[in-house]
Amino acid sequence: MTSSNEDSKENLPTRFQVWGARGSRNTVGSSIGNHTSCYSLAVGEHLFVFDAGSGLLPLSAALTTDSRLQAVRHIHIFVSHAHWDHWEGIKDAEWMWRKDSGLTVTITAPKQALDALRSCCSPPSFVDLNVLAMGCLDRLSFEEIELGANLALPGVTVDTLQLNHYSGLGSSRQDLPTFGYRLRVHDGPTLVYLCDHEPTVDTRKMEDNALSSADLAILDASHGDVSEHAFGHGSMESSAILARRFPAVHVFAGHHGPMRSDAAIEEAAVRHANDLPRFTVAVEGMEKAWDRNTGSFG
Ligand SMILES: [Zn+2]
Numbered sequence: 001m002t003s004s005n006e007d008s009k010e011n012l013p014t015r016f017q018v019w020g021a022r023g024s025r026n027t028v029g030s031s032i033g034n035h036t037s038c039y040s041l042a043v044g045e046h047l048f049v050f051d052a053g054s055g056l057l058p059l060s061a062a063l064t065t066d067s068r069l070q071a072v073r074h075i076h077i078f079v080s081h082a083h084w085d086h087w088e089g090i091k092d093a094e095w096m097w098r099k100d101s102g103l104t105v106t107i108t109a110p111k112q113a114l115d116a117l118r119s120c121c122s123p124p125s126f127v128d129l130n131v132l133a134m135g136c137l138d139r140l141s142f143e144e145i146e147l148g149a150n151l152a153l154p155g156v157t158v159d160t161l162q163l164n165h166y167s168g169l170g171s172s173r174q175d176l177p178t179f180g181y182r183l184r185v186h187d188g189p190t191l192v193y194l195c196d197h198e199p200t201v202d203t204r205k206m207e208d209n210a211l212s213s214a215d216l217a218i219l220d221a222s223h224g225d226v227s228e229h230a231f232g233h234g235s236m237e238s239s240a241i242l243a244r245r246f247p248a249v250h251v252f253a254g255h256h257g258p259m260r261s262d263a264a265i266e267e268a269a270v271r272h273a274n275d276l277p278r279f280t281v282a283v284e285g286m287e288k289a290w291d292r293n294t295g296s297f298g
C-alpha cells in the first residue's frame with residue numbers, strides 16, 4: 001500500500017526544462033538565452049541535470065518557488081566536460097547557500113572536468129565546495145565517470161556518448177574528453193544530450209545510435225551553417241540534418257554561439273529547419289511534459 005505522499009510524487013509529471021541555452025559565455029538582452037548550458041528532467045523526487053552552467057541558478061531558485069519542483073530531494077548533475085561554461089553555476093546554486101535545504105547533490109563528470117571544478121572551487125580562489133555545502137546539503141558527492149560506463153540510478157539508467165569537441169584551432173587545438181549522456185527513464189522517455197559536439201562523417205554512427213532510441217535530444221547549434229563549424233561545435237544546420245533523419249525525436253537546438261543575435265539564431269532556424277515540426281530552438285524557460293497516456297512528449 002502506498003501513502004498519499006508517495007502517490008502524489010508518482011503523479012508528478014516527468015518534465016523537461018531549458019535553463020541555460022547560451023554557449024561559452026553569459027550574455028544579456030537576449031530573449032532566447034543568456035545563461036550557459038543547463039537542462040533538466042524532473043522525475044518525481046529526482047532531478048536529472050545536464051550541465052551546470054549559469055542556468056543552474058534559476059533552476060536552483062525554482063526548487064523553492066515552483067510547486068511542481070517541490071517534491072525534488074535528489075539532484076543528479078551530469079557535467080559534459082571541463083570547459084568553465086559547463087560547471088560555473090555549481091558554486092552559485094541556491095542549495096549551496098540555503099541552510100537545511102534537505103537536498104542531496106551528486107555531480108558526475110569526466111575526471112578532467114572534476115579536476116577543473118575542484119581546482120577552481122578551492123582556496124585561495126574560492127571555498128572548497130564540501131565546506132560551502134556544510135549545513136546546507138544533506139550530502140554532496142562527486143562521481144568520476146568513464147566513457148562506456150552505464151549507471152543504474154533510481155528509476156533511470158544513464159550511459160555515455162563520445163563527443164567531438166576541442167578548444168582552439170591549428171597548432172593551438174586542444175582536444176578534451178567530452179561526454180554526451182543518454183538517460184532512459186523506466187516506463188518513460190529517453191533523453192539524449194549531445195552538447196558540445198561538432199558532427200563529422202566519423203561521428204555519424206554515434207549520432208544515429210543516440211537518436212534512434214531517443215524521445216528528446218539536445219544538440220549543439222553554436223553556429224548557423226555547417227560551413228562555419230569550428231572549435232568543436234555544431235550548427236543549426238547540422239542539428240536540422242540530424243533532426244530530419246529522426247523526425248520522431250523532439251530536437252532542441254541550443255548552446256547558441258556567444259556572439260549570435262536572436263535575429264541570426266532565428267534566421268538560421270527558419271532557413272534550415274522550417275519543415276521540421278519537432279525541431280525547436282532552445283529558449284530559456286521552455287518546458288515539455290511527458291504524457292504517460294500517449295507515451296510521448298506530445
Ligand atoms: Zn560549451
Ligand SMILES: [Zn+2]
Pocket residue numbers: 081083165196
Ligand atoms: Zn566546450
